[in-house]
Amino acid sequence: MNVYDTLSQLQITLPPVAVPAAAYVPFVQTGNLVFLSGHIAKKDGKVWTGQFGRTMTTAEGQAAARAVAIDLLGTLHAALGDLNRVRRIVKLMSLVNSTADFTEQHLVTNGASELIGQVFGAQIGAHARSAFGVAQIPLGACVEIEMTAEFA
Numbered sequence: 001m002n003v004y005d006t007l008s009q010l011q012i013t014l015p016p017v018a019v020p021a022a023a024y025v026p027f028v029q030t031g032n033l034v035f036l037s038g039h040i041a042k043k044d045g046k047v048w049t050g051q052f053g054r055t056m057t058t059a060e061g062q063a064a065a066r067a068v069a070i071d072l073l074g075t076l077h078a079a080l081g082d083l084n085r086v087r088r089i090v091k092l093m094s095l096v097n098s099t100a101d102f103t104e105q106h107l108v109t110n111g112a113s114e115l116i117g118q119v120f121g122a123q124i125g126a127h128a129r130s131a132f133g134v135a136q137i138p139l140g141a142c143v144e145i146e147m148t149a150e151f152a
Contacts, residue, residue, distance in 0.1 A: 003083040006119050007073075014074040021138065027079040033090070034079045035148050039071045040141035049140040052133075053102030056142055061096065061104075065111030068145045072112075073119065080151050089116050089127040090148040097142050098133040105131040112145050 007014065017026050018039065027036045041048035041064035048064050050056040056064075077083050094109040096102075109131040117125040137144045 001121055003086070003119060007083075010115075010118065012070055012073075012119075014077050015071055017075050017078045018071065026075050029079065032087075032150050032152070033148060034076065034151060036072055036075050036079070036146055038093075038095070038144040038146040039068050039075065040137060040139060041065070041068050041143040042071065043067065047139045047141050048143070050142040051097045051099060052104070052108065052142065053099030058104045058107050061108030061143060062111030064143045065094065065109055065113075065145065066115050068143055069112035069115040072145065072147045076147065076149060083119075085151045086120060086124060086149050087152050088150040089120060089125050090150055091128040091130075092116070093146045094129070094131040095134045095137055095144040096131060097135075097137045097140075100133075102133060105133045108143060109145070 020026060024037050027034055052061055092112060094112065096105040096108050098105060109129065113129060116127065119125060
C-alpha cells in the first residue's frame, strides 16, 4: 500500500510544516522514533477557536481533530521525506478545549485517529492514545494533538 495513493483517494493534500509559535521545533528524531510537537486545529488557514460544551459540538470537534491529523501528516512527511517509511503510528496525545462538564474528548479525538487508520491501515495506523479535556489551549484553539511514530 502506498500512503500517497491513499491520500490522493481521500483528496488530501499535505500542508507544509507550520512555523512554530514559540520556542520549540516541529519534530525531533531519536533512534527510529519521531516525535511531532503539538499541532493546533486550523480552519481556512486560521486558528480554529472554540470550547466544547460551550461553543462547539462533538461533530465539529471530530472535523477539527481530522484537520489536525492532516497537518501532523504534513509534518511527518517533512521529517521523514517519505510517509511510506512509517512502520507504526505509536501514539497520539490530544488536548481538547472543553468545559468541566464536557465528557466526549475521546469522541472528538476519533476524528484524528480514524483518519490515521484510513491513511496507514490497521497494522501501521493502530495506535495508543490519550485524550484530555483542558481549560484552554494556546491561541484559544479547540484541539491540539501530538504524534509519535516509528520509522524504517
